[in-house]
Amino acid sequence: MLDYRLLQALAAVTAQGGFEKAAVQLHLTQSAVSRRIKQLEAMLGQPVLQRCTPPRPTLAGQRLLNHLQQVRQMEAALGLADQEVQLLRLATNADSLATWLPQALVLPDQPQLCFDLVVEDQSVSLKRMKQGDVMACICDSPQPLNGGAVMPLGALRYRAVASPDFIRRYQLQPLTAKALALAPCLVFSADDALQHRFLQDIAGISPSHVHLCPSSEGFLKAVLAGLGFGLLPELQMQAHFANGDLIDLAPGYFLDTPLYWHHWQTESPLLQQLRLQVLACARRCLVPIG
Numbered sequence: 001m002l003d004y005r006l007l008q009a010l011a012a013v014t015a016q017g018g019f020e021k022a023a024v025q026l027h028l029t030q031s032a033v034s035r036r037i038k039q040l041e042a043m044l045g046q047p048v049l050q051r052c053t054p055p056r057p058t059l060a061g062q063r064l065l066n067h068l069q070q071v072r073q074m075e076a077a078l079g080l081a082d083q084e085v086q087l088l089r090l091a092t093n094a095d096s097l098a099t100w101l102p103q104a105l106v107l108p109d110q111p112q113l114c115f116d117l118v119v120e121d122q123s124v125s126l127k128r129m130k131q132g133d134v135m136a137c138i139c140d141s142p143q144p145l146n147g148g149a150v151m152p153l154g155a156l157r158y159r160a161v162a163s164p165d166f167i168r169r170y171q172l173q174p175l176t177a178k179a180l181a182l183a184p185c186l187v188f189s190a191d192d193a194l195q196h197r198f199l200q201d202i203a204g205i206s207p208s209h210v211h212l213c214p215s216s217e218g219f220l221k222a223v224l225a226g227l228g229f230g231l232l233p234e235l236q237m238q239a240h241f242a243n244g245d246l247i248d249l250a251p252g253y254f255l256d257t258p259l260y261w262h263h264w265q266t267e268s269p270l271l272q273q274l275r276l277q278v279l280a281c282a283r284r285c286l287v288p289i290g
Helices: 004-016 019-026 030-044 059-077 094-098 126-130 164-169 177-182 194-203 216-225 234-242 269-285
Strands: 086-092 113-119 136-139 148-162 185-187 210-212 230-233 255-264
Touching: 004 019, 004 030, 004 059, 019 030, 059 086, 086 094, 086 269, 094 113, 094 216, 126 136, 136 269, 148 164, 148 194, 148 234, 148 269, 177 194, 185 194, 185 216, 185 230, 194 230, 194 255, 216 230, 216 234, 230 234, 255 269
Parallel strands: 086 113, 086 136, 185 210
Antiparallel strands: 136 255, 148 230, 148 255
């Protein structure tokens, strides 16, 4: 049986960035907070905090914090908790965060809600759910986890684009395999395979000159500046298409990345409200999954 005073101590140390500030928040001495953490670790038989500056939860500690979030939400829904800040830890892909997702996270009737957004490529973010790091995630897998449920959202549509100057420099009009092989491309991360798929589909080649750019806004800026070509979400670049700042390298070609919302079956009313709002926003902004 978990002693929730111990979990509250863990949450306070993590949120406040140290034992001293956690003690002030909990109206305890610093040694009392330390004893609670040690008691929790003795109960589990493993550490829950990395003793660094600031202290960070271990994998086991993050799972406990996730569990505490769920308990607090259930208590709030039942009217058993004071009006305190509620933290929701969610994993999402960067392009959703840069386009359609922020408007879906606005819940005006939940002023005490705070988000902790973990950004991962959509192909790997489900691992955060498996590890117990987050309470929900957006990823490209339609398969639910054990104890979890999944809801289709729609697909982000990507097109291969470049700046007019970049196209002139690398002689990409008309588009040929030889010219593409010499042109540098932008890749978000080691998990991002969109550019690889495009080059394979269009020219049967793999990228040879790659710039890694792990930022959605930076990715767009780099393409606009002519650093390389890349696949960008239609939602992110519509205005740049309209004014001619970006040109479609292969008109008619696109890649759709399906997105799914994963959550635990023991869903709190707050998470249900959020899930339904995310779904409504996704249906307005994303293309249907084919």
